[in-house]
Amino acid sequence: MKNNKKTVIIAVTAVVCIALCIAGWLFWPKNISGGTDGVYVQKISAMNGYGYTGNRYSGVVEAQESLEIKKDSSRTVSQILVSEGQQVHVKDALFTYDTTDLSQKITSTNLDIENANTEIEALKNQISDYTSEMNHGGDKVEITARINDLQYSIRQQQYSIQSLQADIARYQKEIDNATIYSTIEGTVKEINEEGGYDNQGNEKPFMTITEVGEYRIKGKISEMGMIAAGDAVTVRSRVDETQTWSGTVSVVETEPATNDDNYYYSGNGESSSQYPFYVSLDSSEGLKLGQHVLVETGGGMPVKEGVWIDSFYLVGDDSGNSFVWVSENGKLKKRNVETGEMDEMTSQIEITSGLSLDDYIAWPDESYTEGMKTITEMDIMSSMPAGE
DSSP: OHHHHHHHHHHHHHHHHHHHHHHHHTTSOOOOSSTTOSEEEEEGGGTSOOOOOOEEEEEEEEEOOOEEEOOOTTSOEEEEOOOTTOEEOTTOEEEEEOOHHHHHHHHHHHHHHHHHHHHHHHHHHHHHHHHHHHTTTOOHHHHHHHHHHHHHHHHHHHHHHHHHHHHHHHHHHHHHTOEEEOOSSEEEEEEOTTOOBOTTSOBOOSEEEEEOOSEEEEEEESSTTSSOTTOEEEEEESSOTTOEEEEEEEEEOSSOOOSOOTTOOOTTSOOOOOEEEEEEESOOTTOOTTOEEEEEEOOSSOOOOSEEEEGGGOEEOTTSOEEEEEEETTEEEEEEEEEEEEETTTTEEEEEESOOTTOEEEOOOTTOOTTOBEEOHHHHHHTSOTTO
């Protein structure tokens, strides 16, 4: 999660730096003859967001013990579906959380997304106006700077939408997981509806189930929400990374662990809150008690794979075909494309054929003709006076 935030911050900082350089050029004497004449194009890879490789957590092999399920203190249990002494099987429902508040959050967040999309449409209309002005003799340097500012604002709104979509996905996941199921074969040993503490002063689990089995994996996370019960994971040997085991997260504790494990610490030597989670293995063959392993899982903000562009770049011809204005060898050219899915949230459309991430495309304008010269951000930067 932190890596994703750092990547976005670096990318936004780079965009700001470029925009500032171009804005600064507006105050430099314009003595370059024809250096920036042409249709402005952008690289698709710069529009497609960032990849994500998943997360790794440290873990250790431990013996199976009683399954202790703690209630999420931020949620309300609406119904308990088992009783003490009852035999339970894998996928038997144990209890459910109330989801009324989560449904309200989803409704509110969808309204925020609609507002962000409205703002994006307004910004795109401004870009279209500036593009037309530039192609009809306007000051290309000044207008390009304005377009960059507007596109930066669009990116901010799109990042905001992606973040809000991730929030909705998280709320929906909590709703989908409102019913807590048994992940083991066992017996309900104890149910603590009123909470309470044991003789050592530790908070009692909401429900305890005695289980059978040989080994499980215990790991810890630094932030709640990084991993959830039901997530499929891969357990990897630290010694031989080709040796793996599959499993499922059975429990994520909602209270920080005590500092009794010496293999969890922060990078700067300072202590930090750690939340234990447990992985039930499909098979523990080859594992040894106390063995240190890596637990791998995907996660984070949803990311599209493939080629996606803003739908405004797409133009339809009289034959019903779709095309995009692309730069080929520095010249403008129509290129037919095939489309796939449409992301209604961000107004982006998937290009399944005809474009690659390395292509440069232009914001469409009726005045374009094939063969017109194209210019890129780099062309504009390179034609600035020395010392800029």
